[in-house]
Amino acid sequence: MAKRIDSTPKKDGYRMPGEFEEQEQIFMIWPERPDNWRDGAKPAQKTYAAVAAAISRFEPVTVLASPAQFANARNRLPRDIRVVEMTSDDAWVRDCGPTFVKDDKGGLRAVDWDFNAWGGLYDGLYFPWDQDNMIAQKICELERIDTYKTEGFVLEGGSFHVDGEGTVMTTEMCLLSPGRNPHLSKEEIEDMLKDYLNCEKVLWIKDGIDPDETNGHVDDVACFVRPGEVACIWTEDENDPFYQVCHETYAFLREQTDAKGRRLKVHKLTMPKKQVFLTGKEEIDYIEGTIPREEGDICVASYMNFLIVNGGVIVPQYDDAYDSLALKQVREMFPDREVVGVSTREVVYGGGNIHCITQQMPKR
Amino acid sequence: MAKRIDSTPKKDGYRMPGEFEEQEQIFMIWPERPDNWRDGAKPAQKTYAAVAAAISRFEPVTVLASPAQFANARNRLPRDIRVVEMTSDDAWVRDCGPTFVKDDKGGLRAVDWDFNAWGGLYDGLYFPWDQDNMIAQKICELERIDTYKTEGFVLEGGSFHVDGEGTVMTTEMCLLSPGRNPHLSKEEIEDMLKDYLNCEKVLWIKDGIDPDETNGHVDDVACFVRPGEVACIWTEDENDPFYQVCHETYAFLREQTDAKGRRLKVHKLTMPKKQVFLTGKEEIDYIEGTIPREEGDICVASYMNFLIVNGGVIVPQYDDAYDSLALKQVREMFPDREVVGVSTREVVYGGGNIHCITQQMPKR
Numbered sequence: 001m002a003k004r005i006d007s008t009p010k011k012d013g014y015r016m017p018g019e020f021e022e023q024e025q026i027f028m029i030w031p032e033r034p035d036n037w038r039d040g041a042k043p044a045q046k047t048y049a050a051v052a053a054a055i056s057r058f059e060p061v062t063v064l065a066s067p068a069q070f071a072n073a074r075n076r077l078p079r080d081i082r083v084v085e086m087t088s089d090d091a092w093v094r095d096c097g098p099t100f101v102k103d104d105k106g107g108l109r110a111v112d113w114d115f116n117a118w119g120g121l122y123d124g125l126y127f128p129w130d131q132d133n134m135i136a137q138k139i140c141e142l143e144r145i146d147t148y149k150t151e152g153f154v155l156e157g158g159s160f161h162v163d164g165e166g167t168v169m170t171t172e173m174c175l176l177s178p179g180r181n182p183h184l185s186k187e188e189i190e191d192m193l194k195d196y197l198n199c200e201k202v203l204w205i206k207d208g209i210d211p212d213e214t215n216g217h218v219d220d221v222a223c224f225v226r227p228g229e230v231a232c233i234w235t236e237d238e239n240d241p242f243y244q245v246c247h248e249t250y251a252f253l254r255e256q257t258d259a260k261g262r263r264l265k266v267h268k269l270t271m272p273k274k275q276v277f278l279t280g281k282e283e284i285d286y287i288e289g290t291i292p293r294e295e296g297d298i299c300v301a302s303y304m305n306f307l308i309v310n311g312g313v314i315v316p317q318y319d320d321a322y323d324s325l326a327l328k329q330v331r332e333m334f335p336d337r338e339v340v341g342v343s344t345r346e347v348v349y350g351g352g353n354i355h356c357i358t359q360q361m362p363k364r
Numbered sequence: 365m366a367k368r369i370d371s372t373p374k375k376d377g378y379r380m381p382g383e384f385e386e387q388e389q390i391f392m393i394w395p396e397r398p399d400n401w402r403d404g405a406k407p408a409q410k411t412y413a414a415v416a417a418a419i420s421r422f423e424p425v426t427v428l429a430s431p432a433q434f435a436n437a438r439n440r441l442p443r444d445i446r447v448v449e450m451t452s453d454d455a456w457v458r459d460c461g462p463t464f465v466k467d468d469k470g471g472l473r474a475v476d477w478d479f480n481a482w483g484g485l486y487d488g489l490y491f492p493w494d495q496d497n498m499i500a501q502k503i504c505e506l507e508r509i510d511t512y513k514t515e516g517f518v519l520e521g522g523s524f525h526v527d528g529e530g531t532v533m534t535t536e537m538c539l540l541s542p543g544r545n546p547h548l549s550k551e552e553i554e555d556m557l558k559d560y561l562n563c564e565k566v567l568w569i570k571d572g573i574d575p576d577e578t579n580g581h582v583d584d585v586a587c588f589v590r591p592g593e594v595a596c597i598w599t600e601d602e603n604d605p606f607y608q609v610c611h612e613t614y615a616f617l618r619e620q621t622d623a624k625g626r627r628l629k630v631h632k633l634t635m636p637k638k639q640v641f642l643t644g645k646e647e648i649d650y651i652e653g654t655i656p657r658e659e660g661d662i663c664v665a666s667y668m669n670f671l672i673v674n675g676g677v678i679v680p681q682y683d684d685a686y687d688s689l690a691l692k693q694v695r696e697m698f699p700d701r702e703v704v705g706v707s708t709r710e711v712v713y714g715g716g717n718i719h720c721i722t723q724q725m726p727k728r
Contacts, residue, residue, distance in 0.1 A: 003443050067431065067451035070498065074505070079367050083505050086449050087431035134434065141438075141447050142506070 018164030038282035095156035119179025166259030173216030305353035382528030402646035459520035483543025530623030537580030669717035
């Protein structure tokens with residue numbers, strides 16, 4: 001059903017919409033693997049269910065669960081959430097899922113990027129990743145969506161944001177990492193982004209804040225609030241491990257114009273007061289092929305990893321002193337949306353947050 | 365997404381439409397298990413693909429494939445057929461899939477019967493059957509269809525036919541088998557059929573033709589061609605192993621009136637000239653929990669196991685001397701439909717045919 005299209009979205013007049021444009025549904029993958037999620041993934045499953053429930057107040061949610069976890073996921077999730085069997089290697093549909101593109105005639109297609117677990121054999125987080133690499137195609141079959149396949153070009157959905165009007169934002173730390181597309185120059189990578197997201201201008205932020213896991217995905221650092229406006233992580237605490245990245249990124253974004261020539265307006269979004277670290281008390285299995293998670297490892301927490309949905313914004317909360325400040329700042333950025341905080345420390349333990357575990361499908 | 369409804373279709377004004385009414389799509393399950401399908405299921409997969417391709421000329425087809433077989437199924441099936449991951453125990457969606465019911469306001473729901481591999485621990489064909497038993501629910505989740513669940517009531521889709529106007533046709537051999545619902549009387553079983561298919565009259569044919577496998581499913585013996593008209597298997601060869609069943613069933617049906625009081629018109633449909641037997645040359649794995657398939661076992665072949673689709677009828681062909689006679693007779697029954705034969709000996713080796721491996725979802 002999902003045909004492969006041997007062309008590019010740009011050639012065919014399809015573009016990736018901004019996350020703030022109208023959506024049809026949100027996809028998530030049910031967490032399961034005990035070598036990533038503590039305590040048999042039970043705390044993470046509770047948190048994913050809370051995130052799914054929060055989103056489902058605004059729009060339909062489909063949760064993809066493995067054959068082994070299907071009945072359990074169905075039982076733990078509210079009945080208005082659709083549960084569909086789909087095997088995966090972990091639970092990050094932002095990164096292994098499709099990137100949907102639409103035209104102005106009601107057409108909806110998707111880009112199926114290669115996925116290699118954030119670095120493949122160079123510095124990927126687990127091996128193998130074959131099931132994750134089929135997720136985009138399987139979702140598109142499910143929804144009867146034709147796809148563009150970028151054979152040999154690795155990209156994760158969390159490594160870029162678009163404004164839907166010709167501008168894409170990404171990080172050099174991730175896209176130029178040797179674990180992604182070392183055979184391509186920066187210009188060639190930029191051309192791929194332009195062709196497949198249908199953009200004219202790429203804003204290259206230098207660094208992300210998690211060099212070891214996603215190699216610095218932009219979705220922990222900055223995003224588009226609407227065309228012409230971005231949010232950027234911020235701290236005034238010089239002891240914050242990300243003080244320098246915050247200030248460099250903010251200064252960079254303030255100087256940028258977008259594809260339409262607009263000088264960007266930049267909103268500051270606080271970092272949590274304290275980062276989260278593994279204590280060694282988490283029960284995490286050892287499995288061959290997986291980078292072990294060990295005591296003292298940082299679990300990078302950023303409020304930026306929120307998800308924009310129809311009429312709402314779902315924002316991570318960390319039981320941190322700055323939780324309510326973050327909500328207040330997001331509300332100021334999105335005065336017309338209901339801003340909902342969900343406690344998601346358990347997702348941080350696994351290596352990401354609300355944006356990483358969701359993927360929006362735009363309205364046709 | 366698929367809510368459980370604590371009521372019955374009859375109470376809510378939902379009825380099972382006749383197979384000849386308009387359909388939205390056909391479901392199939394990709395065959396795989398090497399203890400049922402010869403030679404690693406490769407010949408069966410080719411045949412299923414041919415059946416799917418034949419149906420897809422008339423309406424959309426969704427093929428459900430296991431995680432292990434997803435990529436292979438996707439590769440072997442034409443691109444206009446949707447392939448969706450779904451784990452099963454075998455490949456008989458007629459029997460483990462949902463029975464769809466509709467109302468006259470565009471509503472579509474489904475009945476999720478209990479499934480126990482044609483007899484459970486009494487005389488079921490394999491153990492376990494937990495994945496098959498989740499197929500109906502998973503299909504309904506996929507299609508966002510609310511379901512009626514008959515906890516504790518076992519039934520397979522191939523064991524009954526309806527005319528969509530209040531009449532259901534089944535066999536005593538199957539529905540009164542000790543492997544189904546031995547705690548219920550015939551009257552109680554009849555009431556379940558009436559409540560969940562929304563019918564007023566049950567026509568009880570005595571026997572089917574495969575006592576050992578499905579315990580005599582009606583879909584090898586008779587079906588509704590349209591309201592008031594049925595087809596019945598037929599042979600004049602006294603040495604045919606099913607001579608007696610053919611004649612008894614024909615005589616029975618000729619005497620029946622349907623729920624609307626119409627005396628049934630009965631079309632004869634020839635049996636194949638020769639039945640199919642396992643030769644012992646088929647490579648069939650031995651697996652714990654599965655009834656072995658052995659040399660000399662009969663593989664019951666009936667032309668009755670056809671599928672009615674929008675504008676067409678897909679009819680089994682067995683490389684038998686009566687293949688073209690069967691097509692001619694089906695064409696006479698369905699003068700307004702295109703009748704297509706597909707060579708399906710390989711499905712017979714596995715224990716069924718085109719009707720057994722398909723499930724129609726009616727148009728909303």
